[in-house]
Amino acid sequence: MTVSTGNATAARQEPRGRRRERPGRLRRSFGAHWYAWAMVAPVLAVMLVLIGWPLARGVYLSLTDATEANIGRTIGVNVIPSTYEFVGLDNYLQILTSAVFWDKLLWTVIWTVVCVAAHYGIGLALAVMLNRRMRLRSLYRVLLILPWAVPAFVAAFIWRYLYNSDYGVINGMLKLAGLAPVGWLDDPTTAKAAVIAVNVWIGVPFMMVALLGGLQSIPSELYEAAEVDGAGPWQRFRAITLPGLRRVSSTVILLGTIWTFNMFPIIFLVTRGGPGSETEILVTYAFREAFTGVRNYSGSAAWGVIILLMLVVLAVGYRRTLRAQGDPW
Amino acid sequence: MSGRRPRGERGPLASVGLHAGLLLAVAISLFPVVWLVLTSLKPRDGWLSSELRLFDDSSLDNYARVLTATEFPRWLLNSVLTAGLTMVAGVFLAATTGYAVSRFRFPGHRGVMWLLLVTQMFPVAILIVPLYNLMAGLGLLNQIPGLVIAYMTIAVPFCAWMMKSYFDTVPIEIDQAGLVDGLTPFGVFRRVVLPLARPGIAVTAFYCFMTAWGEVGYATVFMSQEDKRTLGVGLQQFVGQHWSDWGLMTASAVLIAIPAGAVFLLVQRHLVTGLTAGATKA
Numbered sequence: 335m336t337v338s339t340g341n342a343t344a345a346r347q348e349p350r351g352r353r354r355e356r357p358g359r360l361r362r363s364f365g366a367h368w369y370a371w372a373m374v375a376p377v378l379a380v381m382l383v384l385i386g387w388p389l390a391r392g393v394y395l396s397l398t399d400a401t402e403a404n405i406g407r408t409i410g411v412n413v414i415p416s417t418y419e420f421v422g423l424d425n426y427l428q429i430l431t432s433a434v435f436w437d438k439l440l441w442t443v444i445w446t447v448v449c450v451a452a453h454y455g456i457g458l459a460l461a462v463m464l465n466r467r468m469r470l471r472s473l474y475r476v477l478l479i480l481p482w483a484v485p486a487f488v489a490a491f492i493w494r495y496l497y498n499s500d501y502g503v504i505n506g507m508l509k510l511a512g513l514a515p516v517g518w519l520d521d522p523t524t525a526k527a528a529v530i531a532v533n534v535w536i537g538v539p540f541m542m543v544a545l546l547g548g549l550q551s552i553p554s555e556l557y558e559a560a561e562v563d564g565a566g567p568w569q570r571f572r573a574i575t576l577p578g579l580r581r582v583s584s585t586v587i588l589l590g591t592i593w594t595f596n597m598f599p600i601i602f603l604v605t606r607g608g609p610g611s612e613t614e615i616l617v618t619y620a621f622r623e624a625f626t627g628v629r630n631y632s633g634s635a636a637w638g639v640i641i642l643l644m645l646v647v648l649a650v651g652y653r654r655t656l657r658a659q660g661d662p663w
Numbered sequence: 664m665s666g667r668r669p670r671g672e673r674g675p676l677a678s679v680g681l682h683a684g685l686l687l688a689v690a691i692s693l694f695p696v697v698w699l700v701l702t703s704l705k706p707r708d709g710w711l712s713s714e715l716r717l718f719d720d721s722s723l724d725n726y727a728r729v730l731t732a733t734e735f736p737r738w739l740l741n742s743v744l745t746a747g748l749t750m751v752a753g754v755f756l757a758a759t760t761g762y763a764v765s766r767f768r769f770p771g772h773r774g775v776m777w778l779l780l781v782t783q784m785f786p787v788a789i790l791i792v793p794l795y796n797l798m799a800g801l802g803l804l805n806q807i808p809g810l811v812i813a814y815m816t817i818a819v820p821f822c823a824w825m826m827k828s829y830f831d832t833v834p835i836e837i838d839q840a841g842l843v844d845g846l847t848p849f850g851v852f853r854r855v856v857l858p859l860a861r862p863g864i865a866v867t868a869f870y871c872f873m874t875a876w877g878e879v880g881y882a883t884v885f886m887s888q889e890d891k892r893t894l895g896v897g898l899q900q901f902v903g904q905h906w907s908d909w910g911l912m913t914a915s916a917v918l919i920a921i922p923a924g925a926v927f928l929l930v931q932r933h934l935v936t937g938l939t940a941g942a943t944k945a
Contacts (some may be wrong), residue, residue: 359703367770370849373763374775376822385782386815389795390939395792405796456688464683468678476928477689480696483927485877487895488916493693494902495702495909503698535695541930589783596786599879620788624795625884631792638789645784 344391366660396425396636425636434611434619435640442595442615445530449594452534454587457541463573465544467550468481475546482539490603491538493532494519497604500520522612525605533600540584548582549575584656617640696920703913734837735900735915737890738897741807745893746875748811752825753818754864762852766838780862782820787880790816795884805888813881818871825870829863830856847939860886866933869926876923 378388406416429435464475481489496502497518505515519525552574560570596617601607607614607622614622616637624634673681729735764775794813795804803809812850814911833856841851857864879895886892900914 367767370733370763370767370769371771373759373849373852374771377760377819379777380756380780380815380819384812384819385785385790388797388816389764389788391793391796392789454797458690460685463681464680467675468680468681476814476931478685478692479928479931480924483931484696484920485873485880485895487877487898487919489695491898491902491912491916492699495913496695498909501909535692539692581867593785598785598787599877599895602879602883617788620786621695621791621880624788624792626802627702631796634788635792638786638792641786642784642789645925646781647785649780649784 362553371563378432381589392635393639395632396639397422398632399424400632402631415653417530422630426640427631429633429636429640435445438616438619439615441526441613442617445526445533445615446532446591446594448591449537452592453537453541453590454583456534456538458469458545458579460538460542461545461549462571463506464546475598478542481535484536484597486536486597487603489532490600493528493535493605519605520609522609524613525609526549529601529604532604533594533597536600541590544582544586545579548579552578584652588649588652591648595645596641675878676721699913699920702909703917705910726918729911729918733890733911733915734889734897734902735894737920738892738894740895741886741891742876742895745807745814746872748807749818749875750868750872752811752815753822754868756815757819757822757826757867758857758864759821759852762830762856763822765827766835767828779820779824782816783824785816788921791881791884794881798885804845804885807891809912810882810885810893811875813885814875814878817874817878820869821845821874822867825867826860826863829867833859852927862933862940865932869930873923873927885898 340374348527359498397420398416399421402414404417406414460478464471466480477524485491496504499505499515499517499520504518504520508515554576556574557570560574560662565573595615597615598617598621601613601618602621607618611619612621619640620634620637623630703725705859706722706724716861740808740935760775763769764772764779790813794816796808798804798809798813801809803812837855837859838851846854877895878893882893882896884900886896898912901908901915
């Protein structure tokens, strides 16, 4: 809330309030806001140079037929000029009409939905359990957070070893139980299940901690009042816990969706996209497109633009839904 | 069931269920790491067996090989340098922005917030091609500064976003007191708010470090020279398509994961706040 200090400078400064700028005030506001802009300037400059420019160039490349063969290079003292041409929306048409794109999109969507749902569901269950008063609580908490501390590429390698068909411990345990070993990463279905399992293992701790933080911010009086009114555990969960977590949930689900959608190292390192390109998600496919064989720069850039557009649409839609439900921001 | 009990109590059955559930979860969360450590301690070719023997003639052979017979130390140094530089540059550049979007409702505020969110969505594929060409043109391929520049595209918006959340937790009355005392807005930021937000900045820095530390995509493409690789790229050597040595792999994975994990567990309490505090308070 706005706190009035009666001081002219402070009043001009527009403390964190709900006040919104109206277009008419824009010009006059320079005097009051120049320092805010000055503080934002370094980041804007970096983003403009490092993101804006490559992005613009990426969009441009996606409209050409640039590959490794025809892009300008400097080899020693020889400068080879670029010979690629502007081809308009050809790349996009080609991608959007190809079966491989829709295949990858479908798998990427399944991958994202299953992973985020599992992250959230398991994370919430564990957070609710950890929120109880009990012995060894902080020990459980620390042990459950551990996977989060393992860098993603290390985790990917660990799991690849666990899944190894000859020496992996998972098959070792199957053999011990008298079952036939499974070639986890050799079959499309098991490979997909395998990468999902790895990502769930990595992602649950973050959700758990975030939701636990959310749970702890719900005042316990609410639960006591509900219990006095005779509400059962399930009713309390639905009427107090879930609404109380709404803000945290919406943020972590959005972040989780974006992260999972773009989760590069897991798939790149666990299955290398295989068998075939069955576990390849959009991001890793676009990456491989650009950097294997004859490097297809334009095609990869077009994939990138399409992926980005999908995510922006997703985020806008998501935010809009939240705002319609009365969320600020 | 619990309706008949005094508040806050639970039956013995519920207690057993609770602990059983948590123990199962702990087992799943720990098992891969434990198995990794055990495998790394097996003798040289010990990984060629999935037998569930534990400390059977364990040795530090794999560790010795990783540290002396491979480029691992070089990769480690490259990773530390890259992640360290990314962290310093990211935090330094993003601090004021985080503060500005936390405190001031200036025209363009919403735009900046959106920009920060949208850039978090950038898939590696969209920038990698133009950045690669740019680096090639500037002679920055296989150079640590080049990789740091690429990482800035990830780190800067991310740091700004996280720091905003931390500045949100510093009461605005403190800023106002500073202004009353005659400080300029920059003075308030530098002398009053920045010191108060120091734990938040430390966590942001750590997170930023870990992001750069764990990145694989850019590093794979930009650092193709053997002695310029970072850990995420270099380790792929150990388990290639045609040859793999899981002994080397597991030992190096332990060497990477243990220090990172230790620091992580120390600061983990504060980690999530940075990403969600802003949103929960909004």
